Amino acid sequence: ASRIASASLYYRHYNRVAAGVDFYVESTDQARDLVEILELPEVKWIHSGDMPVQSSIDVALQDYETVVLHGDATFVRSYYHQFNHAMQQMDGLVREKMPAMIGYVGGSMQCGLKGICAKCLQWQIDPRTGDRTKAVYACSWQDQPLALVDLDHLQRRADDQGGLLQLDRLWSSIGQADFELESA
Structure with a gap:
């Protein structure tokens, strides 16, 4: 489902x-x-x-x-x-x-409640100066104007989540294997 x-x-x-x-x-x-x-x-x-x-x-x-x-x-x-x-x-x-x-500019959906876990915070910048202006919740605003996005921060945030993504894939593959065994 x-x-x-x-x-x-x-x-x-x-x-x-x-x-x-x-x-x-x-x-x-x-x-x-x-x-x-x-x-x-x-x-x-x-x-x-x-x-x-x-x-x-x-x-x-x-x-x-x-x-x-x-x-x-x-x-x-x-x-x-x-x-x-x-x-x-x-x-x-x-x-x-x-x-x-x-x-x-996706973020991990740990809480799914926009702001509870703050793992998805993404910095935005002033396009003219490059200075950070505010942090937004990427879990609720995944498609953002790129002129406003701090792309270096986006890359660092994605790199930091690499381990979590690998763990998630591993758990998903284990769950899929268990489902296939139960179905057989």
Whole structure:
């Protein structure tokens, strides 16, 4: 039952994201498979291994309204840096005509209650100065404007959670093996 509920949650989330997005880049085969299963035809899905995001969007960058990056912290951070580098290389494009860059800034859902455990706190910055302005709960605001995100903090937070993710995968595989034994 939890897998069905989870799939429904992801379906609703991707439908909401798809409604306002012109171009979507995702980073894993598993994510692409999920989207194909959910049949979301209104979004262009380009796998990061097929072509780099810079060559994918710099042809007519001003034609896009929003670019969303979903993936791990390393993926989001590196592609956002590529985007900014590409913008610096382009002549004649006005900053106001550039698409909004939204990125996945997920956090662990230890409590699921927005603020009880604070393991998901993510710093935001002032885009002009780079100074930290406030911390937000990433568990309740997972897709954030990347100009506001402290990407170095995002990477450090993700690195710190690496051990927890490995433990979670191990527990999940044990649970799956037990389920398969009981079903047989």
